[in-house]
Amino acid sequence: MCPVCRHQLHLSEQTWQCEQKHSFDVAKQGYVNLHVVQHKHSKTPGDTVESVTARRAFLAEGHYAPLQQAVTEIITKHKINSVLDIGCGEGYYTSAMQPNVKQCIGVDIAKNAVQRAAKTNREVTWVVGTGAVLPVMDSSIDLCSSLFSPLPIDEMCRVLQDDGYCLVVTPAKNHLYAMREALFEQVTLHEPDKILAQFEPYFDLVKQQQLEYTINLTQDALKNLIAMTPYAYKAKLDRRCTLEQVEQFEVTASFQIYLFQRRKLHLEICPSKD
Ligand SMILES: C[S@@+](CC[C@H](N)C(=O)[O-])C[C@H]1O[C@@H](n2cnc3c(N)ncnc32)[C@H](O)[C@@H]1O
Numbered sequence: 001m002c003p004v005c006r007h008q009l010h011l012s013e014q015t016w017q018c019e020q021k022h023s024f025d026v027a028k029q030g031y032v033n034l035h036v037v038q039h040k041h042s043k044t045p046g047d048t049v050e051s052v053t054a055r056r057a058f059l060a061e062g063h064y065a066p067l068q069q070a071v072t073e074i075i076t077k078h079k080i081n082s083v084l085d086i087g088c089g090e091g092y093y094t095s096a097m098q099p100n101v102k103q104c105i106g107v108d109i110a111k112n113a114v115q116r117a118a119k120t121n122r123e124v125t126w127v128v129g130t131g132a133v134l135p136v137m138d139s140s141i142d143l144c145s146s147l148f149s150p151l152p153i154d155e156m157c158r159v160l161q162d163d164g165y166c167l168v169v170t171p172a173k174n175h176l177y178a179m180r181e182a183l184f185e186q187v188t189l190h191e192p193d194k195i196l197a198q199f200e201p202y203f204d205l206v207k208q209q210q211l212e213y214t215i216n217l218t219q220d221a222l223k224n225l226i227a228m229t230p231y232a233y234k235a236k237l238d239r240r241c242t243l244e245q246v247e248q249f250e251v252t253a254s255f256q257i258y259l260f261q262r263r264k265l266h267l268e269i270c271p272s273k274d
């Protein structure tokens with residue numbers, strides 16, 4: 001969808017264009033930037049280069065492969081044709097979903113993340129854009145996913161087909177507990193259930209699953225894990241430095257996976273009184 005006039009964009013050669021002739025070139029790395037200045041609040045929005053680099057290195061070692069597999073299994077099981085991955089980052093999960101669907105779009109506000117994502121899989125339509133104005137037309141998507149990313153529920157409702165799905169992954173209560181215990185004096189447990197209340201007015205909960213396992217981290221992997229999370233700047237520097245001296249670290253990964261389905265609207269026709 002054209003971010004300026006909201007008409008449909010068509011791809012011709014290497015340019016996306018709408019009927020009002022707003023046009024957006026596909027960069028040579030293979031992504032399109034639809035994050036127009038009208039919707040921008042910062043010059044370099046989203047995750048920093050450091051956190052994206054750390055996430056790429058950490059995920060490449062396979063520590064979250066069980067989650068990647070769980071996500072692709074859900075996509076396959078529900079026979080999804082079109083996916084929009086919101087806050088796709090550098091595309092670790094998006095790229096894995098793509099072979100199982102006809103059309104796969106990844107959107108992220110961080111240009112540096114999308115540039116990296118575009119190198120991994122040319123079959124995905126990679127977009128720099130914002131969750132506040134999703135870059136697709138109304139009722140055009142079967143499944144929106146958001147893994148550890150923003151949940152723009154109004155926009156998800158707009159772009160989803162009538163009985164479309166929303167796949168949400170968020171940290172479960174004890175996710176990375178040992179790491180957080182080392183970094184902070186007090187650990188606040190994650191509260192994944194809070195998401196349920198946000199979705200309740202518009203969606204039915206179809207499935208929920210907790211995925212939990214232990215990971216053994218080398219010192220480098222631990223450093224990357226810290227750097228890819230907000231703990232990198234939230235933790236006190238001395239605690240972070242002490243933890244980063246450790247040569248081996250065992251930690252529990254615990255993910256909460258929710259699959260929601262758009263609730264059908266039942267219009268009640270009230271019998272007239274006379
Ligand atoms: C924790 S990362 C998760 C990335 C990816 N889903 C993953 O799990 O590897 C959150 C991502 O959301 C993106 N993000 C933050 N605010 C956003 C917004 N308003 N619209 C789109 N993406 C956003 C960030 O740039 C970042 O890449």
Ligand SMILES: [Zn+2]
Nearest residue numbers: 002005018022
């Ligand atoms: Zn336009």
